[in-house]
Amino acid sequence: MLPKLEIEHPKSLPAIVEERLRNAIINAELSFGQALPEDGTGLALGVSRTPMRQALTRLESQGLVVIVPKKGTFVFKPTLKDVEQLASFRLMLEINAIELSLASSPETTLRDMYHALAAMSAVRDEKGSHAYARGDTAFHESFFINCGNDYLINAFKTVSGRIAALRTHLSLPRSHEQLKSFGEHKAIVTAFEMGDKSEIATILTAHIMRAKTTYALAIEESAAAKTEI
Amino acid sequence: MLPKLEIEHPKSLPAIVEERLRNAIINAELSFGQALPEDGTGLALGVSRTPMRQALTRLESQGLVVIVPKKGTFVFKPTLKDVEQLASFRLMLEINAIELSLASSPETTLRDMYHALAAMSAVRDEKGSHAYARGDTAFHESFFINCGNDYLINAFKTVSGRIAALRTHLSLPRSHEQLKSFGEHKAIVTAFEMGDKSEIATILTAHIMRAKTTYALAIEESAAAKTEI
DNA sequence: ATTCTGTACACGGTATACAATCTGATAAAC
DNA sequence: GTTTATCAGATTGTATACCGTGTACAGAAT
Numbered sequence: 001m002l003p004k005l006e007i008e009h010p011k012s013l014p015a016i017v018e019e020r021l022r023n024a025i026i027n028a029e030l031s032f033g034q035a036l037p038e039d040g041t042g043l044a045l046g047v048s049r050t051p052m053r054q055a056l057t058r059l060e061s062q063g064l065v066v067i068v069p070k071k072g073t074f075v076f077k078p079t080l081k082d083v084e085q086l087a088s089f090r091l092m093l094e095i096n097a098i099e100l101s102l103a104s105s106p107e108t109t110l111r112d113m114y115h116a117l118a119a120m121s122a123v124r125d126e127k128g129s130h131a132y133a134r135g136d137t138a139f140h141e142s143f144f145i146n147c148g149n150d151y152l153i154n155a156f157k158t159v160s161g162r163i164a165a166l167r168t169h170l171s172l173p174r175s176h177e178q179l180k181s182f183g184e185h186k187a188i189v190t191a192f193e194m195g196d197k198s199e200i201a202t203i204l205t206a207h208i209m210r211a212k213t214t215y216a217l218a219i220e221e222s223a224a225a226k227t228e229i
Numbered sequence: 230m231l232p233k234l235e236i237e238h239p240k241s242l243p244a245i246v247e248e249r250l251r252n253a254i255i256n257a258e259l260s261f262g263q264a265l266p267e268d269g270t271g272l273a274l275g276v277s278r279t280p281m282r283q284a285l286t287r288l289e290s291q292g293l294v295v296i297v298p299k300k301g302t303f304v305f306k307p308t309l310k311d312v313e314q315l316a317s318f319r320l321m322l323e324i325n326a327i328e329l330s331l332a333s334s335p336e337t338t339l340r341d342m343y344h345a346l347a348a349m350s351a352v353r354d355e356k357g358s359h360a361y362a363r364g365d366t367a368f369h370e371s372f373f374i375n376c377g378n379d380y381l382i383n384a385f386k387t388v389s390g391r392i393a394a395l396r397t398h399l400s401l402p403r404s405h406e407q408l409k410s411f412g413e414h415k416a417i418v419t420a421f422e423m424g425d426k427s428e429i430a431t432i433l434t435a436h437i438m439r440a441k442t443t444y445a446l447a448i449e450e451s452a453a454a455k456t457e458i
Numbered sequence: 459a460t461t462c463t464g465t466a467c468a469c470g471g472t473a474t475a476c477a478a479t480c481t482g483a484t485a486a487a488c
Numbered sequence: 489g490t491t492t493a494t495c496a497g498a499t500t501g502t503a504t505a506c507c508g509t510g511t512a513c514a515g516a517a518t
Contacts, residue, residue, distance in 0.1 A: 012298060013472075038500065048473045049500090050279070054286055061290040063383075069241060070480055070500055089380035092325050151318035154292075155384045242502075267470065277503045278470085299470060299509055 013047050017055035020045065025064050025075055026164045027130055032077040036065060064161045078166060080219055087212035090163060093156050094140065094208065095201050098188075100147040102195060112142035113189050120182060132178060133167045139185055167211075170218035177214055181207070242276055246284035249274065254293050254304055255393045256359055261306040265294060293390045307395060309448055316441035319392060322385050323369065323437065324430050329376040331421060331429075341371035342418050349411060361407055362396045368414055396440075399447035406443055410436070 024030045036056065038049045045052070056073045059065045067073045078086075101109040120135035137160070144156045171177060184207040191199040240248075253259045265285065267278045274281070285302045288294045296302045307315075330338040349364035366389070373385045400406060413436040420428040 009298070037498090041499095050472055050474090053283070053500095057283055057286050058290065061287065069238065070478085072499065085378045085380050089378055089384070092321075092381075096321050149314045149318055151314050151388060152321075155318070155387075158384075158387070159380060266468090279502055279504090282470090296470095300511090301469065 013051035014054035014058070017045060017047060017051055018058050021055060021059060022062075022064060022161055025059075026161060026168060028165075028168045030075050032075055032169065034075045036073045036075065038073070059161075062158050062161045064165065076162070076165075078162070078215075078219060080216055082162075083166065083212055083215045083219060086159065086162060086166070087208055090159060091205060091208045093152065093159075094143060094204055097143040097147040097149075097152055097156070098192070098200055098204065099197055100149060100152070101143050102192060102197065102200075104148045105146050106192070106195075109142055109146040110189070110192060112145065113139060113185075113192070116142060117185060117189065120185070124178065124182060130168055133164070133171075136167065136181065136185075137164050166215050170215045171211070177210075180210065184210075242280035243283035243287070246274060246276055246280055247287050250284060250288060251291075251293060251390055254288075255390060255397060257394075257397045259304050261304055261398065263304045265302045265304065267302070291387050291390045293394065305391070305394075307391070307444075307448065309445055311391075312395065312441055312444045312448060315388065315391060315395070316437055316444075319388060320434060320437045322381065322388075323372060323433055326372040326376040326378075326381055326385070327417075327421070327429055327433065328426055329378060329381070330372050331424060331426065333377045334375050335421070335424075338371055338375040339418070339421060341374065342368060342414075342421070345371060346414060346418065349414070353407065353411060359397055362393070362400075365396065365410070365414075366393050395444050399444045400440070406439075409439065413439075 021030075021036070030036075038052050038056070040047065040049075040052055056065055056067060060067050060073075064076055065073050066076050098109075116135050116139035119138065120132055123131035123135065126132070141156075141160070144153045147153065184203055187203050188200060188207070191203060250259075250265070259265075267281050267285070269276065269278075269281055285294060285296060289296050289302075293305055294302050295305050327338075345364050345368035348367065349361055352360035352364065355361070370385075370389070373382045376382065413432060416432050417429060417436070420432055
């Protein structure tokens, strides 16, 4: 018997570009509405148009960029309607995912939630860093990783980029919100440990709807700021 | 104020190819696992590899084709696990969509459901035609069209191709199922008219789970047939 | 006869060239 | 001065050439 000597295949260029752009959008290196020309002018990635094009096509299906035929590709720009609909949709996915996780593999889910919670706790005071947001993302991902339904996971993946982008773009300046947010996360874990589904749903609803309000305010503010100028 | 005079832009080649391939997969013109080379060998679409590639990339994100690096692109091949997970996921989406439709625009939803029901009724006896399946698809789409949440619509769109493909590929030979199916659709409309949410959920669950069982059987049969040979 | 290996071929990965079209600016006409 | 016509630049749309990799088949060695 031969020992397993698996090697990792080199990632394809489109995959690398996609990941890089995704992170750039999520971490606010690129701003909403920013143009992303196919030839990569300005973004110093040394790839030709073909892989770039493919990456942009994939990002479009994740809603992170908007491709306007014959005009160009731009980073998505969230509207108030987007924020509201996204929050409702996300709530639906998360409630289903967390209930499935509770039913099928509560131990590993709990472990993953604790991990994320610890990471968030460690960086709670670092203002302006994206570490807390990453922990937040990881916390919510733990429901999906353990829910056991690949389609549900996939549905979350296609919106998680937008959710994460909203978080980093719109919630940084109000870091006192982090306190409330952290408390809610802990409450979710507690309710999960008790196996109280309706309590989980209640807290999750409050949590996500509060986040929605925060983002909605931020969007209105930035819209107001624009008309002032 | 000017009247709105929107024109439809000519569809891009990738969009045409995507739609054509999508329909071909859904209508069983292509079989599961079939290879789809980028240069279109065999498929008489006269386009070059670039738009073909883009179409395949988009179809991959809808789960209709599988792209294996350096090997090729193939029509997806549903497994038992797929069918089960897809049914659960679909059920979740549909229950949410139909409840939203009931809350926000019951009249137009009802109208759309009646339309689809009439179309199904008209072709109920044509065995082997895809007309009934199309009506079925239209019926379920009416929840999403009227639910008012674009993300929910989008999530459904990304799985509707697979659902429709399962329908045409795996349910045709058992056309006596159509009778039961038709009755369930009518029952859904009745419950919707009464505004009875829990009744809707009950029927919808039974409806989708029965479809799941049908597909699961068909897959097991075709797997058994293969090992016999 | 079976297994291994070498080679030819086919296909996807990427880069690039050329065509089509949109945008914005500038100039001309009213 | 306002409107329209024209043109230049830029950017996407599409086709294709080249390269690397995977696969299949045939031939050789055991």
